[in-house]
Amino acid sequence: MNATPLTRHARSLLPSPADYRESRRSWPKDLLAGATVGIVALPLALGFGVSSGLSAEQGLITAIIAGFLAAVFGGSHLQVSGPTGAMAVVLVPIVASHGADAVIAVTLVAGIIVALAGLLRLGRSVSFIPWPVIEGFTVGIAAIIFLQQVPFVTTPADLAPGEVSTNAFVAAVQLVSSADWSYLPYSLTAVAIVAVCMIIAPKIHHAIPGSLIGIIVVTVLAGLVPNPLATISAIPQSLPAPSLPSFDLTALPSLLPAAGTIAALAAIESLLSARVASSMSDAGTYQPDRELVGQGIASIGSSLFGGIPATGAIARTSVNIRAGARTRLASIVHAFVLLLIVLVAAAPVSRIPLAALGGVLFVTAVRMINVGTMRSILASTKSDAAGFVITALITVSFDLIVAVGIGVIVAAYFALRKLSATTTVGIERLSESDDARAGDESIAVVAFRGPLFFASADRIFDEVMALDGVSVVVLRMSQLELVDATGAHILADIVTGFERRGKTVLIKGVKDGHAGLFRQVGVLRALRHQAHLFDDLPSAIAHARSHVERARAQS
Known part of the structure; x- marks a missing residue:
């Protein structure tokens, strides 16, 4: 019978003869x-x-x-x-x-x-x-x-708890200020002898x-x-x-x-x-x-x-x-x-x-x-230097685990800020393309590039929603990389926002890895019609032009 993943994991945590296989030699x-x-x-x-x-x-x-x-x-x-x-x-x-x-x-x-x-x-x-x-x-x-x-x-005396600060730096200052000067020559000589031996021996x-x-x-x-x-x-x-160990259970919390x-x-x-x-x-x-x-x-x-x-x-x-x-x-x-x-x-x-x-x-x-x-x-x-310095200072001043936690937070903040800067949108007016036609001034193609996640979502929303003077917007998703729930939610808000303004939104190039998230969060549901979802850009542009022509004929 084949072992289950759980069984294999349990076995991997136990000692085995393989641990000592090389010890024979x-x-x-x-x-x-x-x-x-x-x-x-x-x-x-x-x-x-x-x-x-x-x-x-x-x-x-x-x-x-x-x-x-x-x-x-x-x-x-x-x-x-x-x-x-x-x-x-x-x-x-x-x-x-x-x-x-x-x-x-x-x-x-x-x-x-x-x-x-x-x-x-x-x-x-x-x-x-x-x-x-x-x-x-x-x-x-x-x-x-x-x-x-x-x-x-x-x-030379043992100090009872509470006589000096629990902070190492403060305690050191207290002890130096109240040092027994008759004791120092002996203790410092002992320290010096040990230090010299430790420095010379490896040489x-x-x-x-x-x-x-x-x-x-x-x-x-x-x-x-x-x-x-x-x-x-x-x-x-x-x-x-x-x-x-004997201890009071009431003190456990x-x-x-x-x-x-x-x-x-x-x-x-x-x-x-x-x-x-x-x-x-x-x-x-x-x-x-x-x-x-x-x-x-x-x-x-x-x-x-x-x-x-x-x-x-x-x-x-x-x-x-x-x-x-x-x-x-x-x-x-x-x-x-x-x-x-x-x-x-x-x-x-x-x-x-x-x-x-x-x-x-x-x-x-x-x-x-x-x-x-x-x-x-x-x-x-600068971000790595800041994380290094902040972690070291907090370790000495407060608490080791808090220092690591804050250090990770600082590093994560700078990393996310740097990553969010790689998220861009390119807005192209179709009327400026080489094969522009009459009515293309009413169509814009918005290309999303890089990761779209919580750190960059609001900025991208503001940039895209500033687009005006068009009646059809094509959202290109083929160059979109990482997307989290916040990023998908912002995309849904973009589609909904444009549709409320009376603009038709078409979406092109949704990756297979993003489709499930877009469906769950409501990006695709926000479209006016499911026929407004396309796999390639030429088909999306052709559909956009048909919308513009229809609007012109009706006006």
Whole structure:
């Protein structure tokens, strides 16, 4: 029995042996790549956990559990998932407003939403986000990640929610103005050491994990030299037992907007990362719907272990590919490497100074900004530059998802305005043609060209209805492209308007793709007679001339 489309779609969302077919040959490369990206992911997982307003432990749990589940169930062979800077940016105000416990419940709900989006085949929706908007979003996130590290270098004390603004820029200004100046020399030295290691290491060899080396150097020095640097709190030497998040069901409605924001961000970032991976390697092809299902399952699993939302991580995915990964086995190994670190090295990890993690994220934020890309966008078109700048500013000032939404709206506005300008009408008086006859001064041919839709409909109506001094109007539709309901309605109004003025309207060249819409909206019904519909221009002109001759004979 042949499978139905629904059955085929369901099967495409499930793991299969084909996911590991190439691993028979590539497993040595996959193991090495997985170990490499696991080492690189360690400081990022710790840093983004703390930067979220939660704990380093929760960042590690997320990288392990979500990283494993997304690798198995996701739609990309090379994607590496875990806590990310963009998600940390979203979580900070949620922690401040609802508390740390609410984040775990929100993670569960967001994971369910993302998985449902995959089941509903919404994986291709990210293609509707313009490139300048994506880049503006990235620049805004980078700026917020940079600003969120200010607490790591300005004060050794933990600040309670509400002591500083939830806006990253305002909070950074508050913290700098009240900084502990006796603490700054130590914290800034730690940041500088990590930054230098991260800058120099790739120049020696691309596989050297500069961030990890920098953290080790700072941690060792902090153990040898007396200092006031705050460190990561103790990390358990095992994963917690899975359990359902405990939260008050009456509080769920207030958490749904936050869950929706997290779900939207997880979907967007994961699909963008998977798309980048597909362009970097011939093994990087991906299934967008399955990717959403996998990321949803990953966040659900993370929440059961007390973790935070996960997304595909572009930086770790890039490291994975550059290290030679060919299958999802590499991403699975990355998760087990992190688990091994938790099991055997939890004590040393707990002694890492927070300022060292801040240094990692300072450099990560700077590297997210591609100056060449910014110049290209700003030098392209005014509309693309506006979308880029507006998205970046709103991301920093207000909300990430709102920024993307407004950025898309701005881009759509300029695109529609530009598209509507391509809609034109050519009005030709038949008396001005080479084969003009007596009475042709009473006939005009109106040729519609380009798309006729809501953005151009009113302008076209005004231009056409300004036509006067004729008794027969031939509307040429053969060069009409896209037509929506508004455009068809305007055509019906044009026909009705001319007929009310006593002018005879003939329509020529309705395309097959437009006929159904014209019939439903009433364009054809507005004609005085169905015989006034023609397939070719000579027949329409001959009929128009017969109308003029008849009118002359009667007058």
